[in-house]
Amino acid sequence: MKTSKSFEKLDVVKTAGIILKPNSPEIKKTYTQIKECFLEANIDVLLEVNSAQMIGEEQGYDFKALCTQADFLVSVGGDGTLISVVRRSFQFDVPVLGIHLGTLGFLTDIMPEELPNFLAKLKKGIYRIDHRMMIKGSANINNFVAFNDIVITRKSISSMLRVDAKINGKLFNSYYGDGLIISTPTGSTAYNLSAGGPVVFPLTDAFIVTPVAPHSLTQRPLVLPADFEIEFHVTDSLGAVVIVDGQDIYEIDENESVKIEIASKKAKLIHRQERNYFEVLNKKLQWGN
Structure with missing residues (x-):
């Protein structure tokens, strides 16, 4: 970093x-x-x-x-x-x-x-x-930028969300729980912190991936270099909701992905x-x- x-x-x-x-x-x-x-x-x-x-x-x-x-x-x-x-x-x-x-x-x-x-x-x-x-992301036909975080969460409170995560096209984890927070260092003191994620110095270039209420206690927050492209593939039949900086909301369906990388500016x-x-x-x- x-x-x-x-x-x-x-x-x-x-x-x-x-x-x-x-x-x-x-x-x-x-x-x-x-x-x-x-x-x-x-x-x-x-x-x-x-x-x-x-x-x-x-x-x-x-x-x-x-x-x-x-x-x-x-x-x-x-x-x-x-x-x-x-x-x-x-x-x-x-x-x-x-x-x-x-x-x-x-x-x-x-x-x-x-x-x-x-x-x-x-x-x-x-x-x-x-x-x-800042980070930029895409989900289906939607493109967006985030200053704090991109949150992928479940559509229904009665079920948990399943997401497969890839780094540069290769699978590195499968998450099962309430959702995921993909945070910038600036956003590390926001939702990421309340979910148990680390505080990262704000001028660092890195992603923080923090699971929200994971089903398995082995699922821990992860800090990744900013030159990685991260992809989150939703395998849940209900789909998922993507929330950008707590301000914009997008819905994605089963078998659709959210791709995230560092923004150009x-x-x-x-x-x-x-x-x-x-x-x-x-x-x-x-x-x-």
């Missing part, structure tokens, strides 16, 4: 494209404060059209316009909002900054009250852009230069308490 280090900086810091947490009109006041912070830092703001409609703003821009006209995107909400923004902007290769509205997130580490100080550092180049591995997340991943783990997981 290799880790990805980047010394990349934004070419210019003139325009930010902002996307707000959906179905949250109550954050209008917070958005107004955030917008003022950007304008005071001489950074223009473009608000995504659905966000604008949600809070009653007259002018909004479609998401493609944000990705092509803004120097970077800003997700205002939680980790779920940021994951959605990253997936939607994937093809445009644009960095994303996460502003968190609750407690510290795994991905969103800037609180609204910290924004003025962070923007001052951003203008001086005192920040970093992390490159996070990586997500780009803007962070405070001093951000320490292990401090985040300590706070979020309460290690040592």
